[in-house]
Amino acid sequence: MDGLGLTGSEIAGFVVGALLLGATVTAPRVDGFIASSQRRSLRMCKRCGDLRIVACPKCKGVGSVRKGGVLNMGMLDDLYESFGAEAKTDNLVPCMNCRSKGRLLCPECSKRP
Numbered sequence: 145m146d147g148l149g150l151t152g153s154e155i156a157g158f159v160v161g162a163l164l165l166g167a168t169v170t171a172p173r174v175d176g177f178i179a180s181s182q183r184r185s186l187r188m189c190k191r192c193g194d195l196r197i198v199a200c201p202k203c204k205g206v207g208s209v210r211k212g213g214v215l216n217m218g219m220l221d222d223l224y225e226s227f228g229a230e231a232k233t234d235n236l237v238p239c240m241n242c243r244s245k246g247r248l249l250c251p252e253c254s255k256r257p
Contacts, residue, residue, distance in 0.1 A: 189253040198250050200242035207246040208236040
């Protein structure tokens with residue numbers, strides 16, 4: 145590692161940082177998996193817990209989405225907001241998927257009696 149000029153402590157710091165970033169990114173999925181298995185063991189709807197509504201997947205329950213396409217930096221804005229930055233509201237439009245309600249009927253249990 146002499147060519148890069150990095151010490152063992154710096155390399156260990158990068159590895160620990162990468163592990164923490166990975167854990168932060170995957171935590172919501174792990175939490176969702178655990179919650180789903182707990183609901184299943186209680187004989188509840190594994191998706192909504194018998195509430196019969198779920199958050200809209202497009203707006204994530206907010207009721208509005210950022211206008212623009214894939215290249216509009218919306219993901220970067222969402223990342224900044226998750227770290228506590230002020231939310232930008234100038235480029236938000238109502239979500240057409242849920243009609244600005246932020247929730248939809250659960251597709252798994254809303255059809256059963």
